[in-house]
Amino acid sequence: MFRFAHANIIAKDAAKLIDFYKTALQCKSIGETRDIQGDWLDQMTGVPNAHIVGEHLCLPGYDDKHPTLEIFSYDSMVTTNHHAVNQCGIAHLAFEVDDVEQTLKQVLAAGGGQLGELVHATYADGRKATFVYAADIEGNILELQSWN
Known part of the structure; x- marks a missing residue:
């Protein structure tokens, strides 16, 4: 396996x-x-x-x-206070959702944050998507995405 x-x-x-x-x-x-x-x-x-x-x-x-x-x-941890979208290493966790705007509101209501702007993108093959980067309550970066 x-x-x-x-x-x-x-x-x-x-x-x-x-x-x-x-x-x-x-x-x-x-x-x-x-x-x-x-x-x-x-x-x-x-x-x-x-x-x-x-x-x-x-x-x-x-x-x-x-x-x-x-x-x-x-019990004992090494802490840093900065997470960046373009930082080396694992950068974010992505969640595919039905409604990016609504999910972002839920993230914000639960104490999370937003990075950058919510965007709508059209790919060369015609697929359309909505994206936003957000953050959980400890600053870990989340990508919320929806595909049309």
């Missing part, structure tokens, strides 16, 4: 970020909470005395098996 399993966000406050993704982006609990520590975790992460808490959320549009969004917090 070879398949995508999950994406992970390390949160400053896992409980608050989990609630944001459930409220604003229709992710749902599937009973996969975690409270993990031990030698194997220290060895795998390279973090001494690692302790992780959080949850796997089912992504909208999928059943309760996979893929999931894993939101964890460590």
